[in-house]
Amino acid sequence: MIITVTMNPSLDHAYFIDHFSPGIVNRFQTPRKSIGGKGINAGRAASLSGSKVIISGFLGGDLGQIVGRDLKDENLFELMMLPVSEETRRAITVMHDGNVHTEIVESGPEVSDEQAFHLMNEIKEKLNKENASVITINGSVNSNNKHLYKDLLKYIRTEISNEIPVLMDISGEQLLSLLESDEYKPTFIKPNIHELSELIGKSIPSKEVAIHEMSHPLFNDIDYIMVSCGAEGALFKAGDVCYNVEIPTIDIINPTGSGDATVGGFAYALEQKYSIEDTLKYAMACGMSNAQHAEVGVINKHDVELFMNQIQVKQY
Numbered sequence: 001m002i003i004t005v006t007m008n009p010s011l012d013h014a015y016f017i018d019h020f021s022p023g024i025v026n027r028f029q030t031p032r033k034s035i036g037g038k039g040i041n042a043g044r045a046a047s048l049s050g051s052k053v054i055i056s057g058f059l060g061g062d063l064g065q066i067v068g069r070d071l072k073d074e075n076l077f078e079l080m081m082l083p084v085s086e087e088t089r090r091a092i093t094v095m096h097d098g099n100v101h102t103e104i105v106e107s108g109p110e111v112s113d114e115q116a117f118h119l120m121n122e123i124k125e126k127l128n129k130e131n132a133s134v135i136t137i138n139g140s141v142n143s144n145n146k147h148l149y150k151d152l153l154k155y156i157r158t159e160i161s162n163e164i165p166v167l168m169d170i171s172g173e174q175l176l177s178l179l180e181s182d183e184y185k186p187t188f189i190k191p192n193i194h195e196l197s198e199l200i201g202k203s204i205p206s207k208e209v210a211i212h213e214m215s216h217p218l219f220n221d222i223d224y225i226m227v228s229c230g231a232e233g234a235l236f237k238a239g240d241v242c243y244n245v246e247i248p249t250i251d252i253i254n255p256t257g258s259g260d261a262t263v264g265g266f267a268y269a270l271e272q273k274y275s276i277e278d279t280l281k282y283a284m285a286c287g288m289s290n291a292q293h294a295e296v297g298v299i300n301k302h303d304v305e306l307f308m309n310q311i312q313v314k315q316y
């Protein structure tokens, strides 16, 4: 079983247009609506892979009701979504010429430390009754505590399990706080190449530069560091060993959520105890398959298996 945590889910609207021009009226067809939130997307990919998945987090207001109902209807996961009084957020993506052009993302309900620890306690109680193989914490949280995710990791390690892999796909100051801490480290992080650049405050023009930066002291003691590079595949570091993951060129429909599907695939592969190479191939193939679907977090397992044969993992 895999548990994913999404502190700030959303109701996503994707608008498709051939040419989007800022500053004038752009007319769109009805948007494609979907449920967003990185942990939900990762959970979707893990569930479609074959794992039992619990998605956890917070929902509020009318939009929260819609999201909760639609998530139930998907029939892919067990829900552990706690109610909050503020409205769940909306996120709008404008797709122009097949690519993400503009995103408008609301900040969403503020999560207090008390609510966040209440959620962790619910997860702890669940894990007293059932075993889980992986916990993932994905995406942003609207919190005034910039150390919240670091604190939650400490809670997981001290109150839930010191052994369970914890995958943290987070960015910005929450990630920085986690990386700067000497206390507990996540098992896995997955900044994309832009997030890596933001994190270390340097431009990263190539995979060669990125692989060098992955030895930055900030990443010490993290078992697995993946830097995803969109259509260029990814880089990966496990201990002192670095890998370049090369993927074939494919036609894509919507790459939104490819990173989330990659994390969901990674969680599934860990649960299945795949080798490092197959884990990387599986995770990448999930990102690729996601990019071939209009829906976010959706993968086709058959395609994933075919892609795996076309992905090359080379040790540096």
Ligand code: ADP
Binding pocket: 192, 193, 228, 229, 230, 231, 232, 233, 234, 247, 250, 252, 255, 256, 257, 258, 259, 260, 262, 283, 284, 285, 286, 287, 288, 291
């Ligand atoms: P994020 O969504 O977190 O920014 P990436 O864009 O790096 O993450 O995508 C994660 C993975 O999804 C990539 O490493 C790759 O395997 C796959 N992917 C993303 N975009 C494409 C693309 N245009 N073509 C093929 N695969 C893609």
